[in-house]
Amino acid sequence: MLKRKRSRHVALVLAGTATLALAACEDDRVDAQSFPDLQSCIAAAEENSLFFTAEDCRTNFAAAQEEYLETAPRYESKELCEQQHGAGNCGDDPVAQNSGGGGFSFMPLLMGYMLGSMMSRGGGVFSQPMVRTADGRFATPKGDQSFASNRGAGKVPTQTFTRAPSTLGKPPLSSAAVAQRGGFGQSSTARSSSRGFGG
């Protein structure tokens, strides 16, 4: 055959809505490990052959610190911050102190960071900073993923490593308070419609 006109493989199975929704949430999990500080990460990397090296620890700890400063929530009072992150878990905003401006100058303390292996996605090692939650857990700054501890290994959803926005708006898949529903699907160009929407 000179030139093949068809795919070498296709996706044959239609799994249904429940499976697609579930598969997307459950299968997209990556190896992850969290550390309270840089030293414990380096120690772990040197002790065992893991998905990251001591160098990855350094690079990612620096990245996580920077990301923490950019994306961790900021509050106008320490009380408000502690309501969200627990007593004793908040401090002054170092960025606001340096620049000397802004009314939001309290933020949760950096309590560790999590490394994730993105090898299956063609990436390398990714990281996210961790802060405390009001119920004593550890969460990434965007708050949609929380963990019992800042020390340990396991599998976490890929989106854990999606960067939180530093501007307005929440990132995809984070949980949000829905104000109203059902505003799409009224299909108003058809006078009567029992069909679907495609054609």
Add this chain to the structure above:
Amino acid sequence: MEKITLPERPDWRIEAEALGFTFADMGGEPYWDETSAYRLTLQQIEEDIEAPSTELHALCREAVAKAVLSEEWLTRLDIPRPYWDLVEQSWSNGEPELYGRMDLAYDGKGPAKLLEYNADTPTSLYESASFQWLWLEEQQKRGVLSPDTDQFNALHEALVERWAEICEPATEIHFAADKSNPEDYATVEALAWAAREAGMGAHFTDLAGIGVTEEGQFADDKDRVIGTLFKLYPWEDMLRDDFAAYLQGSGLRCIEPAWKAILSNKGLLPLLWEMFPGHPNLLPAFFEADVAEALKGGAPAPSVADAFAAAEEQLRAGYVTKPIFSREGAGVSIFERGHETERTQDDSYSHHPMILQALAPLPEYSGFHPVLGAWIVGEACVGLGIREDRARITHNLSRFKPHFIEG
């Protein structure tokens, strides 16, 4: 192009069911029908379908570039005025398209003619990309078809590639459709698997379950924020829904982009004919309001007088009228020698402005009229799916027929 009778795979119904292809029979009539198949030569595929369809898509992009800046065309296409900016910006920002299906009239000889372009919400993707592919592979294994046969069906691989081109790695994409409609859902799931293969996260949400958050973002039926939305839901409806007002401030990326509202609109056909009159793959087309009087012996609208004169003889022989918004043949009528000779029962779109297009009679093969669905992924034609109907107007109970390339 020929229609060849072939033995069915004895267990295909069991296999279809096992794969989740639950609508292979619909309303007591077969939908997937492999008692026969269309055979096309490689030359027919490449020169008459693939290359012209890719070219037509490029012409369509030129038409979009013109229409988004034209108040006259945005008005004629009935794009709601509050969203002209949204449509124009989606184009000027270069938001990329994913897929579409051109419906062509073709009989193996002469140029294929574009009947319409479902560029926004085309279905029958699973049957085209997957079940049709499986049919060819299995019929080759069984010796029913020669190992030298092929199929114009690079859809799945092209979709995987396209997703990777148009989304950042590991983008979380929501797929919305009417979950109670298995045909719509199957198309969406086929797209979602391709997206996942391209490294994206894929999440299904029922269209009617989508909500707006307190911050004005969209959220799925589980309250999770939607960043990128593939919607199997036409722009013409979306822009008339209550939530349309939230689109611009929501940060939502929609696939297809909003400029597809211009292409999926049958007003595209007169627009193309105005821009590219006489193109071998286009049929003369006008807004009915511009030429209705002229067909009764009066005068056409001055702006189309020359074009009407050039096409008058062809139109008098036969033309089709269809609403600018309509799907699956709804509201379509055929007129020949001035008399209505066929119409579909479904008139649920007939209150919209109508267009009029010269009749390209569909060929007949053993009592059925095939329409060729040329699949566009990105900007190129990558596959073919054929549906045929006893009636001359293809509607939603048409049959899907497999095809193969030989010779």
